[in-house]
Amino acid sequence: MAVSANRLELLQNIDAVAREKMIDRQIVIAAMEEALQKAARSRYGQETDVRAEINPRTGEIRYSRLLHVVDQVDNDAVDISLADARTRNPAAQVGDYMAETLPPFDFGRVATQGAKQVVKQKVYEAERDRQYEEYKDRMGEIVNGAVKRVEYGNVYVDLGRSEAVIRRDELIPREAFRPGDRVRAYVYDVRREQKGPQIFLSRTHPMFMSKLFMSEVPEIYDGVIEVKSVARDPGSRAKIAVISRDSSIDPVGACVGMRGSRVQAVVNELQGEKIDIIPWSADAATFIVNALQPAEVAKVVLDEDSSRIEVVVPDDQLSLAIGRRGQNVRLASQLTGWDIDILTEAEESSRRQKEFRARTDIFMQALDVDETVGQLLASEGFRSIEELAFVNPVELATIEGFDDDTAQEIQARAQAHLAAIEVDLDEKRVALGVGDELKQLEGMTSAMLVKLGENDVKTMEDLAGCATDDLVGWQERKGGEMVREAGYLDGLEVTREAAEALVMRARVKAGWITEAEQADEATP
Numbered sequence: 001m002a003v004s005a006n007r008l009e010l011l012q013n014i015d016a017v018a019r020e021k022m023i024d025r026q027i028v029i030a031a032m033e034e035a036l037q038k039a040a041r042s043r044y045g046q047e048t049d050v051r052a053e054i055n056p057r058t059g060e061i062r063y064s065r066l067l068h069v070v071d072q073v074d075n076d077a078v079d080i081s082l083a084d085a086r087t088r089n090p091a092a093q094v095g096d097y098m099a100e101t102l103p104p105f106d107f108g109r110v111a112t113q114g115a116k117q118v119v120k121q122k123v124y125e126a127e128r129d130r131q132y133e134e135y136k137d138r139m140g141e142i143v144n145g146a147v148k149r150v151e152y153g154n155v156y157v158d159l160g161r162s163e164a165v166i167r168r169d170e171l172i173p174r175e176a177f178r179p180g181d182r183v184r185a186y187v188y189d190v191r192r193e194q195k196g197p198q199i200f201l202s203r204t205h206p207m208f209m210s211k212l213f214m215s216e217v218p219e220i221y222d223g224v225i226e227v228k229s230v231a232r233d234p235g236s237r238a239k240i241a242v243i244s245r246d247s248s249i250d251p252v253g254a255c256v257g258m259r260g261s262r263v264q265a266v267v268n269e270l271q272g273e274k275i276d277i278i279p280w281s282a283d284a285a286t287f288i289v290n291a292l293q294p295a296e297v298a299k300v301v302l303d304e305d306s307s308r309i310e311v312v313v314p315d316d317q318l319s320l321a322i323g324r325r326g327q328n329v330r331l332a333s334q335l336t337g338w339d340i341d342i343l344t345e346a347e348e349s350s351r352r353q354k355e356f357r358a359r360t361d362i363f364m365q366a367l368d369v370d371e372t373v374g375q376l377l378a379s380e381g382f383r384s385i386e387e388l389a390f391v392n393p394v395e396l397a398t399i400e401g402f403d404d405d406t407a408q409e410i411q412a413r414a415q416a417h418l419a420a421i422e423v424d425l426d427e428k429r430v431a432l433g434v435g436d437e438l439k440q441l442e443g444m445t446s447a448m449l450v451k452l453g454e455n456d457v458k459t460m461e462d463l464a465g466c467a468t469d470d471l472v473g474w475q476e477r478k479g480g481e482m483v484r485e486a487g488y489l490d491g492l493e494v495t496r497e498a499a500e501a502l503v504m505r506a507r508v509k510a511g512w513i514t515e516a517e518q519a520d521e522a523t524p
Helices: 005-021 025-044 082-088 109-136 206-216 218-222 251-256 258-269 284-291 315-322 324-336 345-367 371-379 385-390 393-397 404-432 446-454 460-464 468-472 496-509 515-522
Strands: 050-054 061-070 079-081 097-102 142-151 154-158 163-166 182-191 198-202 225-233 237-244 274-279 299-303 308-313 339-344 474-478 481-485
Touching (some): 109 182, 142 206, 154 182, 206 218, 206 225, 218 251, 237 324, 308 345, 315 339, 339 345, 345 385, 345 404
Antiparallel strands (some): 050 061, 142 182, 154 163, 182 198, 225 237
16 A cells, blocks of 8 residues: 555654654554644534544544434534434444544644644653653662763763763762763662652762672672672772672682772772771671771670670770771671670770679678678679579579578578569559559569659550550661660660560550451561
8 A cells, every 4th residue: 555745754753753762653653643633622622522543554544533322412512312323333322432434634723733742742751751661670770871961069960861860969079070971870769750750870879889899790790799788988988798608709809809900990980989898797796896897806795685786995906996087987887787886995894893893782782791792793793683583592502602591591682672672663653653454464564664654654555555666765867877766664674576565465455456466466
């Protein structure tokens, strides 16, 4: 079939737009059909349901209008009587729609402008959708582009088929770009917005460095070496933790490369940022010691409940462990996920002596014993009256200078002291108005009841309405630093798991949930 010049030109224009905007040809055809429909309605009336169809092979345009089959015609532009409909289709029924072919017509100037605007808008929307769909699946990748312009410190990058932005705070300090410069960056976010898809790039994101190592170290790309975590002070210093799945391959050596070639390529891309490559370890203490390199560590003490660790270093290693403006310990903390406290050996020794003295005084006052007995108990590792009250008396009797009678007497005094404290706490609970029903809850202690009462948690409903964070506190980042907010039960050494179980039991007792639902919640 021969195609007329006008129809051929139409198909050529459709193909040209589809290629230029890199969108599907059918989308352009649909946009033009909608534009033609809008123009046709301006001729036949806005209420008329006009349809335009472009043959994708020949370029022929056909117009038709849909008529609703009704018993009584109110508007002959949109309705057709059942009798008339059956002259065209004997099977027509009320409620059906029939298509009536319309003759072709020439557009006026206004209709032509309106049609152009519709096509332009539809093609623009299709182009934006294509950009979003393409780049939303590329989040987490490194892209290359040319700097298009720099506005107020933000760098706009031409990626070829899309434009992206590196905001000022996502640029490495002191680096400057000019239009035409080539730049590599990490795609960390792609959003749909009113003005089109927004592609956000970063050169300070920790994963940017991780992806750079992946491109430079074949073992990381192949999955033999895994990057476990990254911490960066962009433009200054960074730490990266790696582990090898093959015992014959040294993960640190592989990342450094021959004469440092691999790590140097990453350093050059990051404007001279110094990189410490750390061997990752499943043992938290070992990992933290590695993360504090190049400082030497004498001893570590972990507190797993609060995710804090105390690191003891020799006096001459303190400044090295902390780093300039706290940089080394801050990066080590980010890398490991632990809050790290640095102490010198002298500070740790002084603190131990204070704790020993404090425990001795507690034993002397609570048990009514002299200093020698208090020191003996403290030196044997007893940390509280509770430990003395419930320890096996045989263990006490093995302390040098103690016999069975002495052990039994000390334990009896410890139990009497705890009983007196319990009575005092129960009186405070009653005075605060905390109900007896909470006292019966499994896992609840008198000290916890008093703390809850002081925070206006006095009934089963009150406790059921609490979140775990309310009881044990939480951490949030403020001004670049992690800040801990106190919980109602601070100071009582209540774990997050115990607090969560307590709240769930309260919800069961309050009738908020059933025991079966509680069991489901507890199932990981």
